[in-house]
Amino acid sequence: MNKALVIGAFFSLSLATACKGQEGGAERAGAGASGGKVTLDGSGATFQKPFQEVAIEGFTKANPNIRINYAGGGSGKGRQDFADQVVDFACTDAPYDSAGIAKVKGGDLFYFPTVLGAITVSYNVEGVDQLQLSAGTLAKIFQRDVSRWNDPAIVADNPEAKLPDAEIVVAHRSDGSGTTENFTKYLDLASGGVWKLKSGSTVEWPPSTQAGSGNGGVAQIVKSTKGAIGYVDLSDAKASGLSYARIKNKAGKYVAPTADAVSAAGEGIVVADNLVFSALDAAGDAAYPITAQSWCVAYAKQADAAKGEAVKAYFRYMLTDGQKLLGEIDYAPLPKSLQEKALAQLEKVKVP
Amino acid sequence: MLDLRGRRELGDRAFRWMATGAAALVLLVLGAIALVMTDRARPALEAMGLDYFTTSRWSVPEALYGVLPFVWGTLYTATIAVCLAVPVSIGVALFVTQIAPRWLKRPMVYAIDLLAVVPSVVFGLWGVLVLSQHAGLGRSFLTAGIILAFMITPIITSLSREVIETTPTSEKEAALALGATRWEMIGAAVLPHSKSGLVGAVLLGLGRAMGETIAAALVIGSALGHLTANPFSPGNSMPAVIANEWGEADDLHKSALIALAVTLFVVTIVVNLVATSIVQRSVKQSRGAVA
Numbered sequence: 001m002n003k004a005l006v007i008g009a010f011f012s013l014s015l016a017t018a019c020k021g022q023e024g025g026a027e028r029a030g031a032g033a034s035g036g037k038v039t040l041d042g043s044g045a046t047f048q049k050p051f052q053e054v055a056i057e058g059f060t061k062a063n064p065n066i067r068i069n070y071a072g073g074g075s076g077k078g079r080q081d082f083a084d085q086v087v088d089f090a091c092t093d094a095p096y097d098s099a100g101i102a103k104v105k106g107g108d109l110f111y112f113p114t115v116l117g118a119i120t121v122s123y124n125v126e127g128v129d130q131l132q133l134s135a136g137t138l139a140k141i142f143q144r145d146v147s148r149w150n151d152p153a154i155v156a157d158n159p160e161a162k163l164p165d166a167e168i169v170v171a172h173r174s175d176g177s178g179t180t181e182n183f184t185k186y187l188d189l190a191s192g193g194v195w196k197l198k199s200g201s202t203v204e205w206p207p208s209t210q211a212g213s214g215n216g217g218v219a220q221i222v223k224s225t226k227g228a229i230g231y232v233d234l235s236d237a238k239a240s241g242l243s244y245a246r247i248k249n250k251a252g253k254y255v256a257p258t259a260d261a262v263s264a265a266g267e268g269i270v271v272a273d274n275l276v277f278s279a280l281d282a283a284g285d286a287a288y289p290i291t292a293q294s295w296c297v298a299y300a301k302q303a304d305a306a307k308g309e310a311v312k313a314y315f316r317y318m319l320t321d322g323q324k325l326l327g328e329i330d331y332a333p334l335p336k337s338l339q340e341k342a343l344a345q346l347e348k349v350k351v352p
Numbered sequence: 353m354l355d356l357r358g359r360r361e362l363g364d365r366a367f368r369w370m371a372t373g374a375a376a377l378v379l380l381v382l383g384a385i386a387l388v389m390t391d392r393a394r395p396a397l398e399a400m401g402l403d404y405f406t407t408s409r410w411s412v413p414e415a416l417y418g419v420l421p422f423v424w425g426t427l428y429t430a431t432i433a434v435c436l437a438v439p440v441s442i443g444v445a446l447f448v449t450q451i452a453p454r455w456l457k458r459p460m461v462y463a464i465d466l467l468a469v470v471p472s473v474v475f476g477l478w479g480v481l482v483l484s485q486h487a488g489l490g491r492s493f494l495t496a497g498i499i500l501a502f503m504i505t506p507i508i509t510s511l512s513r514e515v516i517e518t519t520p521t522s523e524k525e526a527a528l529a530l531g532a533t534r535w536e537m538i539g540a541a542v543l544p545h546s547k548s549g550l551v552g553a554v555l556l557g558l559g560r561a562m563g564e565t566i567a568a569a570l571v572i573g574s575a576l577g578h579l580t581a582n583p584f585s586p587g588n589s590m591p592a593v594i595a596n597e598w599g600e601a602d603d604l605h606k607s608a609l610i611a612l613a614v615t616l617f618v619v620t621i622v623v624n625l626v627a628t629s630i631v632q633r634s635v636k637q638s639r640g641a642v643a
Binding site: 074075076077079097099100174175177178181184197198200201202205211213 | 409410411412413414485490491569570573574575576577578580585586595596597598599600601602603605
């Protein structure tokens with residue numbers, strides 16, 4: 001039984017590597033051109049999967065000839081799939097690093113920012129309606145330097161709240177995740193050296209913490225455990241009816257994660273020429289500091305005419321009409337200036 | 353007549369080629385898997401050296417990959433599972449075969465066999481909902497061990513029952529005729545006869561517990577970098593780490609996970625080999641005893 005399992009796992013892995021070798025783009029070109037219908041495959045970030053779902057629904061209603069499949073699987077998987085040309089586009093919470101970009105097989109690529117979203121710090125403490133936390137205190141809580149709710153560090157952030165003398169239960173992700181990466185990046189960036197666990201899709205959480213699978217898993221732990229605290233994206237936190245903390249931003253203000261506060265963070269960011277930026281710890285009085293961003297990537301030179309046009313049309317939709325859908329699913333639209341830059345960049349995508 | 357024979361020979365030959373081909377294909381695939389996996393595991397193994405197997409820190413941001421706690425966690429949870437499952441399984445098997453009235457026997461066998469095919473994710477989710485939350489065990493080695501015990505109990509029971517049922521009636525009746533109680537009869541006739549088969553059943557259960565991915569990933573707690581024997585502490589196991597981290601892994605991290613898969617492969621093979629040799633030895637012993 002276990003042998004079969006292991007062999008199955010190995011087999012699928014070796015299949016994945018076998019697929020790497022072939023030129024996915026060239027092989028698909030025929031399929032796209034022969035019929036009137038075009039199918040686009042995308043994969044990547046689960047952070048923006050809710051957005052992809054509503055955007056695909058809206059887009060394909062207006063363009064019935066185009067079918068789009070978006071498989072989640074994580075930003076890392078998206079970058080890998082895109083580099084190996086097994087998908088037509090991918091979405092990711094973080095750009096390629098220098099080693100990763102060298103392995104991209106289809107030539108130059110463009111990053112298109114699509115969504116901004118808040119990562120909440122959700123908690124379950126009776127009698128505390130509006131918790132306030134600074135990055136330094138957050139770092140202490142999540143690395144277990146602070147283990148009780150009435151610790152002086154938390155009291156300093158909440159002079160008026162009645163904090164109970166109760167144990168803090170820290171909840172984090174058990175699976176590798178772009179949300180963990182952005183949250184730990186924020187702590188690394190903003191805690192002024194307090195944060196010791198560095199940043200990554202998984203970090204070495206202290207042993208006395210709880211792990212849940214996915215945003216939903218962490219939300220579930222927070223909801224069901226008294227004294228729990230965890231990082232959850234805004235839509236899952238809302239769906240689970242959790243309370244979330246106001247976080248102290250760069251300007252020294254405690255700001256709650258709302259669509260407006262996320263948009264405000266978008267206004268305060270510095271964008272590079274390739275449209276790569278970080279919305280974490282953005283400037284501005286109203287900015288929510290743990291704001292994450294996500295991109296979709298497309299090749300600068302599309303290999304196939306029909307697919308290339310479809311990719312451009314879908315990206316245009318995501319950057320224009322699709323932006324209007326974001327509010328309903330608790331994300332925030334891109335600031336105008338960034339949206340215009342992205343649309344201008346989309347014009348540079350060449351279709352044969 | 354002649355024609356018919358020719359055709360039959362052709363059928364024979366075709367069958368032989370097909371069978372040989374299938375056998376060769378299995379070896380080929382296995383070889384290719386080992387080759388590709390080892391090759392892709394190399395960057396991590398080269399970067400970490402022997403530390404990969406002997407250190408405990410698994411820090412993706414610092415590119416430190418030590419798998420000792422995961423190997424430990426795999427063996428530890430599997431051992432907990434087996435210790436919990438074996439007494440129950442063999443007890444149930446003995447009850448069904450020796451004690452249960454005829455009308456109860458069939459439904460029980462049916463229910464046990466049914467449990468053996470419940471998908472592991474169902475056990476995992478049940479574990480999260482009931483053991484972690486309601487029973488307050490949290491996510492830990494013990495929770496994972498209990499879930500794994502639930503998963504392997506039907507398998508061990510099912511196999512043990514079949515083994516025990518092969519005990520010759522003459523031997524059982526001989527024991528009873530000599531004035532043995534039912535309990536003494538089980539000890540004197542049933543258990544010695546089924547020993548090797550029972551060991552085999554337990555080892556199959558152990559193997560399944562070691563390779564179980566999803567249920568373990570859901571309830572084991574996904575702790576990184578801690579080597580502890582405390583059963584209430586969150587831990588991790590090799591398949592759980594691979595399942596949890598594969599999606600977001602890059603380059604060296606991915607290579608470290610593939611190396612972990614190779615390690616799991618090797619550990620499983622070693623356990624299976626040891627298991628097989630134990631079973632064979634005990635089969636020889638019991639044959640010797642009977643003869």
